[in-house]
Amino acid sequence: xxxxxxxxxxxxxxxxxxxxxxxxxxxxxxxxxxxxxxxxxxxxxxxxxxxxxxxxxxxxxxxxxxxxxxxxxxxxxxxxxxxxxxxxxxxxxxxxxxxxxxxxxxxxxxxxxxxxxxxxxxxxxxxxxxxxxxxxxxxxxxxxxxxxxxxxxxxxxxxxxxxxxxxxxxxxxxxxxxxxxxxxxxxxxxxxxxxxxxxxxxxxxxxxxxxxxxxxxxxxxxxxxxxxxxxxxxxxxxxxxxxxxxxxxxxxxxxxxxxxxxxxxxxxxxxxxxxxxxxxxxxxxxxxxxxxxxxxxxxxxxxxxxxxxxxxxxxxxxxxxxxxxxxxxxxxxxxxxxxxxxxxxxxxxxxxxxxxxxxxxxxxxxxxxxxxxxxxxxxxxxxxxxxxxxxxxxxxxxxxxxxxxxxxxxxxxxxxxxxxxxxxxxxxxxxxxxxxxxxxxxxxxxxxxxxxxxxxxxxxxxxxxxxxxxxxxxxxxxxxxxxxxxxxxxxxxxxxxxxxxxxxxxxxxxxxxxxxxxxxxxxxxxxxxxxxxxxxxxxxxxxxxxxxxxxxxxxxxxxxxxxxxxxxxxxxxxxxxxxxxxxxxxxxxxxxxxxxxxxxxxxxxxxxx
Amino acid sequence: xxxxxxxxxxxxxxxxxxxxxxxxxxxxxxxxxxxxxxxxxxxxxxxxxxxxxxxxxxxxxxxxxxxxxxxxxxxxxxxxxxxxxxxxxxxxxxxxxxxxxxxxxxxxxxxxxxxxxxxxxxxxxxxxxxxxxxxxxxxxxxxxxxxxxxxxxxxxxxxxxxxxxxxxxxxxxxxxxxxxxxxxxxxxxxxxxxxxxxxxxxxxxxxxxxxxxxxxxxxxxxxxxxxxxxxxxxxxxxxxxxxxxxxxxxxxxxxxxxxxxxxxxxxxxxxxxxxxxxxxxxxxxxxxxxxxxxxxxxxxxxxxxxxxxxxxxxxxxxxxxxxxxxxxxxxxxxxxxxxxxxxxxxxxxxxxxxxxxxxxxxxxxxxxx
Numbered sequence: 001x002x003x004x005x006x007x008x009x010x011x012x013x014x015x016x017x018x019x020x021x022x023x024x025x026x027x028x029x030x031x032x033x034x035x036x037x038x039x040x041x042x043x044x045x046x047x048x049x050x051x052x053x054x055x056x057x058x059x060x061x062x063x064x065x066x067x068x069x070x071x072x073x074x075x076x077x078x079x080x081x082x083x084x085x086x087x088x089x090x091x092x093x094x095x096x097x098x099x100x101x102x103x104x105x106x107x108x109x110x111x112x113x114x115x116x117x118x119x120x121x122x123x124x125x126x127x128x129x130x131x132x133x134x135x136x137x138x139x140x141x142x143x144x145x146x147x148x149x150x151x152x153x154x155x156x157x158x159x160x161x162x163x164x165x166x167x168x169x170x171x172x173x174x175x176x177x178x179x180x181x182x183x184x185x186x187x188x189x190x191x192x193x194x195x196x197x198x199x200x201x202x203x204x205x206x207x208x209x210x211x212x213x214x215x216x217x218x219x220x221x222x223x224x225x226x227x228x229x230x231x232x233x234x235x236x237x238x239x240x241x242x243x244x245x246x247x248x249x250x251x252x253x254x255x256x257x258x259x260x261x262x263x264x265x266x267x268x269x270x271x272x273x274x275x276x277x278x279x280x281x282x283x284x285x286x287x288x289x290x291x292x293x294x295x296x297x298x299x300x301x302x303x304x305x306x307x308x309x310x311x312x313x314x315x316x317x318x319x320x321x322x323x324x325x326x327x328x329x330x331x332x333x334x335x336x337x338x339x340x341x342x343x344x345x346x347x348x349x350x351x352x353x354x355x356x357x358x359x360x361x362x363x364x365x366x367x368x369x370x371x372x373x374x375x376x377x378x379x380x381x382x383x384x385x386x387x388x389x390x391x392x393x394x395x396x397x398x399x400x401x402x403x404x405x406x407x408x409x410x411x412x413x414x415x416x417x418x419x420x421x422x423x424x425x426x427x428x429x430x431x432x433x434x435x436x437x438x439x440x441x442x443x444x445x446x447x448x449x450x451x452x453x454x455x456x457x458x459x460x461x462x463x464x465x466x467x468x469x470x471x472x473x474x475x476x477x478x479x480x481x482x483x484x485x486x487x488x489x490x491x492x493x494x495x496x497x498x499x500x501x502x503x504x505x506x507x508x509x510x511x512x513x514x515x516x517x518x519x520x521x522x523x524x525x526x527x528x529x530x531x532x533x534x535x536x537x538x539x540x541x542x543x544x545x546x547x548x549x550x551x552x553x554x555x556x557x558x559x560x561x562x563x564x565x566x567x568x569x570x571x572x573x574x575x576x577x578x579x580x581x582x583x584x585x586x587x588x589x590x591x592x593x594x595x596x597x598x599x600x601x602x603x604x605x606x607x608x609x
Numbered sequence: 610x611x612x613x614x615x616x617x618x619x620x621x622x623x624x625x626x627x628x629x630x631x632x633x634x635x636x637x638x639x640x641x642x643x644x645x646x647x648x649x650x651x652x653x654x655x656x657x658x659x660x661x662x663x664x665x666x667x668x669x670x671x672x673x674x675x676x677x678x679x680x681x682x683x684x685x686x687x688x689x690x691x692x693x694x695x696x697x698x699x700x701x702x703x704x705x706x707x708x709x710x711x712x713x714x715x716x717x718x719x720x721x722x723x724x725x726x727x728x729x730x731x732x733x734x735x736x737x738x739x740x741x742x743x744x745x746x747x748x749x750x751x752x753x754x755x756x757x758x759x760x761x762x763x764x765x766x767x768x769x770x771x772x773x774x775x776x777x778x779x780x781x782x783x784x785x786x787x788x789x790x791x792x793x794x795x796x797x798x799x800x801x802x803x804x805x806x807x808x809x810x811x812x813x814x815x816x817x818x819x820x821x822x823x824x825x826x827x828x829x830x831x832x833x834x835x836x837x838x839x840x841x842x843x844x845x846x847x848x849x850x851x852x853x854x855x856x857x858x859x860x861x862x863x864x865x866x867x868x869x870x871x872x873x874x875x876x877x878x879x880x881x882x883x884x885x886x887x888x889x890x891x892x893x894x895x896x897x898x899x900x901x902x903x904x905x906x907x908x909x910x911x912x913x914x915x916x917x918x919x920x921x922x923x924x925x926x927x928x929x930x931x932x933x934x935x936x937x938x939x940x941x942x943x944x945x946x947x948x949x950x951x952x953x954x955x956x957x958x959x960x961x962x963x964x965x966x967x968x969x970x971x972x973x974x975x976x977x978x
Binding site for chain 1: 742743745783786787788789837841843844845846847848849850851860861864865866880884885888889892895896899900903906907912915919922923926929930933934937938939
């Protein structure tokens with residue numbers, strides 16, 4: 001017992017000492033906890049306030065619907081439709097549920113789980129920014145996801161307006177297409193309120209009038225809960241829809257031309273002679289711009305960009321060709337205006353033209369006999385023009401006149417990637433090829449072969465200028481841009497590029513030649529003739545490529561009606577061996593269609609006013 | 610009727626601090642489960658359930674006070690064995706939640722024997738140590754106490770419940786320390802313990818527990834999963850600032866960013882809605898509670914009472930450090946409730962029983978009944 005009492009006493013003695021250490025420890029622990037709370041709540045408090053705000057407040061972009069594109073009569077060519085897109089915010093998916101969500105989603109959307117996982121990986125790069133998994137799901141998929149919403153935390157459906165090109169490949173080279181911003185574009189444009197997944201016009205009107213069509217994105221600040229569901233809307237900025245663009249294109253005419261050219265490659269442009277309106281512009285083959293908006297396989301996209309068919313190239317303004325015989329009017333015109341050529345002047349065509357040891361052939365081997373300028377145009381006699389070019393005028397003069405008519409220069413049409421073509425002369429050849437100009441070059445040039453390169457649009461402008469007796473108009477593709485509130489933001493007046501001095505006589509001779517091409521019994525463009533409407537025109541057949549690998553393209557250009565021209569046109573059929581056979585009939589049908597449907601055109605225009 | 614007299618001998622500061630803590634707890638369980646209450650049309654209302662548990666707690670409080678801690682001492686080993694059996698029973702009929710088997714359902718009540726095991730081991734160690742004080746110089750004095758602690762601790766660790774079993778370590782060391790074990794024995798034991806850490810890491814800890822510790826070092830290892838809780842809790846507390854966002858107005862809380870917020874993470878809600886001032890207030894209450902506990906230990910008339918009061922104080926301290934520490938990111942996340950504040954019947958009973966034992970020691974100091 002004594003021992004126990006002594007142990008008890010010893011215990012009490014040391015206990016008082018040891019609990020002092022304990023109390024010290026308690027003090028220390030609380031001081032540390034208190035300090036830690038102070039550190040995160042007061043010292044770093046603002047940082048955590050910011051984090052909590054990021055947790056609950058999301059900025060959702062409300063994309064502005066892109067402006068519509070109409071034809072001249074108000075037919076909608078491009079507008080917007082809702083697309084239901086599946087989006088993911090990875091931070092909102094509970095980790096343990098990730099696999100089951102991906103699995104279920106893959107079966108509903110009928111895509112592989114790897115695709116979804118890859119999108120989720122991308123989504124990790126920027127926290128809390130939704131990444132689209134699949135765009136444009138169908139109604140059945142939409143219903144299945146919406147009904148099982150609670151099983152899909154972090155997955156949401158976002159209805160977004162997407163571009164809808166109503167008629168598919170219709171007028172696709174004029175309209176162009178839109179595509180997602182590339183990363184360079186995003187870096188450049190994010191200050192101009194583009195967002196990362198945004199679309200931008202990449203070609204055609206979509207690109208040229210991007211600033212009008214785009215509109216202004218709205219935004220919404222929402223408070224979300226831990227599953228990312230909207231709990232409260234904190235503020236909304238409504239989007240401003242893009243402005244509407246009215247083209248000069250005539251939807252029906254364009255449609256008809258497309259049906260004519262369906263099986264060909266080439267280009268067609270129809271212009272209103274009086275004001276330069278581009279009534280139709282088509283390049284073949286066309287492509288469907290919807291492919292860039294819809295989910296499209298990369299193979300198809302790659303095909304569009306890399307195919308030898310050059311689907312995305314607008315041949316009417318981008319590709320250059322020798323003008324061929326269509327250039328003969330220019331040579332004749334310059335000879336009459338500058339060198340005193342009259343209809344009395346004749347040259348003898350025996351089927352070829354010899355200069356030194358070289359021989360140039362006329363397309364008609366037997367020769368055309370004695371021909372004057374009107375007959376030379378009617379028959380498209382090469383020898384006459386060889387003589388003209390070689391003996392009468394020369395390269396300098398041809399170059400100057402071609403320059404007056406806008407060859408070698410861009411027309412300035414409101415489309416991207418227009419080519420200037422080549423209007424050659426001595427300096428040009430020296431500069432680009434470092435070779436002197438040979439007389440043979442002039443001979444080739446006088447029938448539109450050789451170094452001369454033009455776009456179909458330049459040729460049709462040339463036609464407009466002839467029909468207008470020398471007034472060269474800028475092709476007008478856009479009539480006006482109208483804001484969503486109806487305010488006209490920009491209108492596009494008739495622009496005269498050049499007034500070419502041209503005598504009445506010269507006009508009459510050239511016009512008569514072109515008239516006879518179609519209306520004379522032996523004219524080369526007889527197949528362009530239309531009942532009731534006198535058509536004027538000129539065929540052209542051009543040779544391209546090497547002698548071993550020759551290809552021929554067929555031209556037909558002209559205007560109608562002959563006496564009081566309203567429209568001018570250019571038809572290019574690639575791989576067509578003769579302008580008279582391949583291109584002229586199409587021109588005839590276009591003229592016929594245009595004038596048959598004209599009353600309707602006028603009536604509609606009156607309706608609009 | 611002699612027992613009525615003990616009312617005037619109660620330690621009222623201790624009682625007030627307890628009542629304040631429980632009140633704060635109820636208020637924040639209400640706030641933390643507010644959205645759940647709304648969503649379920651008040652079918653589930655955790656704060657009123659907690660009121661029921663508090664009432665049961667008060668009954669226990671009165672019962673223990675009337676019975677007296679010295680009589681409980683006599684039953685120590687019985688309680689110890691009963692608790693061990695309950696812990697074994699958990700493995701047989703226990704309910705599994707969140708991947709661990711910790712609960713026994715009795716009728717409508719769900720009990721967590723590991724919660725009571727903490728009190729049990731304190732009572733048992735107090736009894737053992739106070740009965741063997743004369744052997745304090747022997748290494749066996751220490752080792753036998755360790756073996757007593759070891760059984761319930763391993764059983765709990767196997768449930769698995771890392772947080773609760775961790776609490777046993779400070780309890781054990783503090784109690785043998787104040788019982789007078791020679792420091793060299795203690796240092797020897799601690800040294801052995803540290804060498805055994807790799808053994809624990811490779812053989813005893815389950816993968817999910819290891820992951821928790823890994824994520825503790827770097828919560829961004831798994832921001833949507835394990836680290837999520839750590840990050841969100843820290844954001845909640847930190848964004849509270851000085852004054853907090855106001856009761857029922859914490860965005861982390863009300864928008865459901867904080868998991869387990871009415872149980873283990875109740876402190877985050879307090880931090881968010883009441884700010885640094887509220888946090889300081891709550892910490893002050895705990896500090897007072899623990900210091901009063903130590904004061905009672907120092908005033909107790911016998912060695913059993915002293916050891917018991919010390920053990921209880923340290924247990925509460927350990928809970929506060931581990932729990933508050935994990936909500937502010939200075940401790941790994943282990944499923945441990947914050948006594949008095951967290952929702953949960955067993956932890957509420959544990960808390961109230963602890964206070965009842967302290968009161969009993971205080972009263973019996975000069976007023977025996």
